[in-house]
Structures are given as structure tokens and as C-alpha cells.
Amino acid sequence: MRHARVARSFVIGVAALALVLAAASAAPRQPKVAKEKQAVLDWLSRPETMEEFGRISDAVWGFAELGLQEFRSSALLADTLEKAGFKVERGLAGMPTCFVATYGSGKPVIGLLGEFDALPMLSQKGRVAKKEPVIEGAPGHGCGHNTMATAAASAAIAVKRAMDAFQLPGTIKVFGSPAEEIVASRPYMIRAGLFDGVDAVIDNHSSSGFATDYGVSGNALFSTIFTFKGKTAHSAGAPWVGRSALDAVELTNVAANFLREHLPLTHRLHYVILEGGEAPNVVPDRASVWYYVRNTDERLEEMYKRVVDCANAGALASGTELASARVLSAIHQRHANKAAAELIQTNIELVGMPAWSEEEQAFAKALQKELGVEEKGMPAEVGKLEAPSRTFVGGGSSDVGDVTLIAPTATITFPGQVPGAIGHHWSSVACNYGSLAWKGLNAGAKAIAASAIDLLTKPDVLAKLRREFEEYSKTHPYKPFLPADSEPPNDLNKELMERYRAALEKALAAEIK
Numbered sequence: 399m400r401h402a403r404v405a406r407s408f409v410i411g412v413a414a415l416a417l418v419l420a421a422a423s424a425a426p427r428q429p430k431v432a433k434e435k436q437a438v439l440d441w442l443s444r445p446e447t448m449e450e451f452g453r454i455s456d457a458v459w460g461f462a463e464l465g466l467q468e469f470r471s472s473a474l475l476a477d478t479l480e481k482a483g484f485k486v487e488r489g490l491a492g493m494p495t496c497f498v499a500t501y502g503s504g505k506p507v508i509g510l511l512g513e514f515d516a517l518p519m520l521s522q523k524g525r526v527a528k529k530e531p532v533i534e535g536a537p538g539h540g541c542g543h544n545t546m547a548t549a550a551a552s553a554a555i556a557v558k559r560a561m562d563a564f565q566l567p568g569t570i571k572v573f574g575s576p577a578e579e580i581v582a583s584r585p586y587m588i589r590a591g592l593f594d595g596v597d598a599v600i601d602n603h604s605s606s607g608f609a610t611d612y613g614v615s616g617n618a619l620f621s622t623i624f625t626f627k628g629k630t631a632h633s634a635g636a637p638w639v640g641r642s643a644l645d646a647v648e649l650t651n652v653a654a655n656f657l658r659e660h661l662p663l664t665h666r667l668h669y670v671i672l673e674g675g676e677a678p679n680v681v682p683d684r685a686s687v688w689y690y691v692r693n694t695d696e697r698l699e700e701m702y703k704r705v706v707d708c709a710n711a712g713a714l715a716s717g718t719e720l721a722s723a724r725v726l727s728a729i730h731q732r733h734a735n736k737a738a739a740e741l742i743q744t745n746i747e748l749v750g751m752p753a754w755s756e757e758e759q760a761f762a763k764a765l766q767k768e769l770g771v772e773e774k775g776m777p778a779e780v781g782k783l784e785a786p787s788r789t790f791v792g793g794g795s796s797d798v799g800d801v802t803l804i805a806p807t808a809t810i811t812f813p814g815q816v817p818g819a820i821g822h823h824w825s826s827v828a829c830n831y832g833s834l835a836w837k838g839l840n841a842g843a844k845a846i847a848a849s850a851i852d853l854l855t856k857p858d859v860l861a862k863l864r865r866e867f868e869e870y871s872k873t874h875p876y877k878p879f880l881p882a883d884s885e886p887p888n889d890l891n892k893e894l895m896e897r898y899r900a901a902l903e904k905a906l907a908a909e910i911k
């Protein structure tokens with residue numbers, strides 16, 4: 399890994415010459431790295447640190463636990479922080495797998511976000527460049543969340559060590575955030591007051607590049623299950639007696655699909671049918687459909703109201719009842735803080751892209767070949783900080799969005815995934831295990847820790863983030879989309895996870911990876 403320490407010793411080695419050259423020409427001088435920052439970079443650079451957190455990431459990858467079922471993953475991460483001296487609170491905001499780990503006291507309070515949930519149906523062997531599931535149909539880490547809370551935890555422990563060594567004031571917190579894939583935890587964590595008093599937040603996400611961004615991105619989202627109640631009947635004997643809840647679901651979907659034409663182009667609208675009856679010869683008296691309704695913050699509520707109208711129309715036309723519209727979660731777009739992104743960018747450039755081995759490059763090229771994309775291997779350069787796109791509409795969503803509206807926040811995307819690997823796909827699961835993931839999350843942890851050190855030690859830097867945030871809040875005050883009566887969907891993935899948990903644990907015990 400090439401970070402500033404190497405460059406610095408070079409400068410010291412030829413100090414006299416460097417000084418002469420720097421004075422004689424306008425050549426850029428190597429920035430001086432503060433001792434607190436150097437300490438976190440040094441600790442994270444130790445092979446044993448890399449290995450410890452690499453193994454944690456691999457373990458979470460192997461557990462492959464779906465949102466709000468991440469019992470082993472959450473416990474492993476929380477225990478690691480507790481052993482390192484953090485005070486850990488578990489089972490927060492109504493979610494058994496949510497935790498907050500805290501070290502230090504008083505201001506400033508710097509928060510790090512960390513996710514650890516997997517995705518359904520993506521099981522895949524690690525570092526195998528063709529589709530080969532560990533357990534057919536089981537969940538897998540197709541978004542790299544196994545590396546993410548791990549990166550945050552290792553960064554936080556590095557920062558804690560520097561706080562001890564240099565008597566730094568302030569508090570560092572890791573927000574163990576379950577169920578990002580169903581965007582389900584952050585609005586509940588905010589509602590429970592877990593982010594109260596936090597001055598700035600550093601988020602992270604696994605990626606193929608090493609970068610950050612600012613401005614508005616992604617989509618706001620309502621995640622809602624519509625459940626209909628009808629009347630059973632013999633489908634052939636006396637169908638006129640029955641009222642089909644499945645009809646209501648189908649009519650809702652027809653109405654919603656007609657609605658698409660008349661929505662602004664920023665929308666995304668999709669659904670899966672969760673329940674649609676058990677057999678054709680019994681008119682189903684219960685059926686349900688799960689919708690993701692996505693749009694900009696400004697357009698979301700109006701669009702959602704129209705989708706609810708579609709569900710009411712489905713009930714009316716089928717003679718059934720819309721028994722419930724259960725909002726599992728509702729979130730905002732991301733509004734990333736520019737001053738935070740600028741700070742993070744300087745630390746990404748300081749840390750630099752990891753050096754990839756020949757074996758890693760060979761795997762990357764084999765995977766790229768299998769996917770039919772350019773065989774260019776792993777990236778060599780970190781990303782540049784660019785102005786947000788003015789034409790970007792839509793895309794995915796993250797519940798980090800709500801956090802960006804309650805504290806200045808930006809995201810570090812760190813490398814490790816092969817360029818061309820597809821998100822939420824077996825190819826991404828294949829990348830997120832082993833040395834690529836270890837190196838990527840380690841580089842991410844360095845950029846997170848270095849940025850946290852800046853925020854803890856440079857009041858003027860933190861003040862800049864806060865000023866921008868407070869100005870922005872005047873026009874974008876946080877008003878949660880999440881209805882006050884919504885509860886975390888702890889039940890949602892329970893059955894699906896239980897179907898695969900034993901088989902996954904058996905594979906782990908047999909070391910099938």
C-alpha cells in the first residue's frame with residue numbers, strides 16, 4: 399500500500415535536496431501528516447491488523463445473514479469493539495441486531511456508519527470466477543456489506559488508540575446499522591434518538607473505486623406491503639361466493655403500471671407478490687404485494703399517495719378489503735455534505751489505491767472475461783472529487799439519506815470489488831471474500847480513520863462542515879417520511895433466513911467458501 403509514510407521517509411532521506419528543489423521550483427511539496435493521523439495509518443498498516451479485520455469480514459461474508467436476521471454478524475462486530483474498550487449498547491431502536499459502540503466523552507462527537515446484511519438468492523463461492531453457489535438459493539454478500547461495518551470498526555479502534563496515545567478530547571461512535579438492503583434501520587435509529595448530539599458522520603460503502611461525492615443522489619423511497627382480505631370459495635363449484643384477494647393484488651398492479659406513464663421521469667416503481675393463494679381451486683382470501691415507490695424527496699409523497707389509490711381501487715374493484723398498508727420503511731435521498739467530501743478526498747489521496755497482486759489481477763481479469771466486459775483488471779488510481787451530475791435521475795436508495803439530513807455526512811466508497819462485477823449479483827459475492835476485500839476495506843478504514851482524526855483535532859475543519867450543514871438545513875429541514883406508527887420489520891426475513899441458516903452453517907463448518 400502506498401500511503402504518505404513511504405513518501406515521507408523518502409523526503410527525509412533526501413531532505414536537503416528536497417528542500418532546495420522545493421525552494422528553487424514550484425514543485426508541490428509532500429503534505430505533512432500529523433502524528434495522530436500517522437498513528438492510525440501505521441496501526442491499520444500492520445499485517446496483523448489487516449488480517450484480524452480481513453477474517454472478520456470473511457466471517458460476516460460466510461454468515462450471509464439477511465436484514466434484521468444478522469445475529470452472528472452483529473454480535474461479532476459488537477464484541478470486537480467491546481473487547482477493544484468501547485461501550486456497546488445492543489438491541490437498539492426496536493431492532494435486536496442494531497448496536498452503537500462508543501468511546502471517549504464530550505465534544506466533538508464523530509459517528510461512523512457500518513452495515514452488515516446480505517441479499518437473498520445470491521449464494522456464491524468466494525474468489526471463483528464463475529457462478530457456483532455455496533448453497534443454491536441461499537443469501538450472499540452481493541453488495542459488500544460484510545466489509546463495511548468491519549471497515550468502520552477497524553477505523554474506530556485505530557482512532558480510539560490515537561485518542562488514548564495523544565489524549566484527544568471527544569467521542570467516536572460506530573452505528574451498527576442492520577438491514578440497509580431493505581433500507582430499514584436508519585429512520586428508526588434517528589427516531590430513537592441514537593444520533594442526537596452527533597456533530598458529523600462518515601459513511602462508507604464497498605465499491606470498485608476509491609472515491610467520495612457530495613450533493614443530492616439516489617431516490618427517496620416508501621417500502622410498503624399492501625395486504626388484502628377477501629372470501630374463500632370453491633373456485634369451480636361456487637366462485638360467485640368468493641372474493642379473491644389475489645384479484646385485488648393484480649388489479650392494484652395493473653393500475654400502478656398504467657400510472658407509470660403519468661409520473662415524472664425521476665420515478666422508480668417495482669413490486670413482488672408475497673402471498674397469492676395456495677391452490678387454484680380455492681379462491682384466495684388473503685394476498686399481499688410489496689412495493690418500492692421511489693422518487694425525489696419533493697415528489698415522493700404525491701407519488702406514494704397515488705400508489706395507495708391504486709391499492710384502494712384494487713380492493714374496490716375486487717370486492718375485497720385493503721386490510722393493511724404496512725410501511726416497513728420510508729427514507730430520504732442522500733444530501734451529502736461538500737465540506738465533508740472535500741476532507742475525505744484529501745485522505746483518500748493520502749491513502750492511495752492498494753497495490754494489487756498478480757493473483758488478484760488474474761482473478762479480476764478472469765471474472766471480467768466471464769462477464770463479457772473489458773479485461774482491465776483492478777484499478778490503479780483513486781477517484782477525483784467531481785461536481786454532482788445535474789442530469790442524474792433516480793437510481794437506488796439508501797437509508798443513509800435520513801442521516802445526511804440530521805448531521806453533515808459524506809460516504810467513502812472503498813475498493814475491493816472487481817470493475818465490471820455486477821451489484822446484487824453472484825459476481826459481486828465472489829469479489830467480497832478474501833484478499834481483495836481485505837485490502838479494500840483496509841484502505842477504506844484508513845481514509846475513515848484519517849478523516850475522523852481531522853474532525854477530532856481540527857475545530858476549524860469541523861466548523862466548516864457544520865456551517866454548510868446548518869445553512870442547508872434552513873431549506874431542507876429533516877421531516878421523516880417514516881410514519882410515526884411504523885415498527886421495524888424484524889419478522890420480514892425471518893422465515894427465509896431460517897430456511898438456509900443451518901445449511902450455511904454446515905458449509906462454514908466444512909470450510910466451503
Ligand SMILES: [Zn+2]
Nearest residue numbers: 541543578603
Ligand atoms: Zn449496499
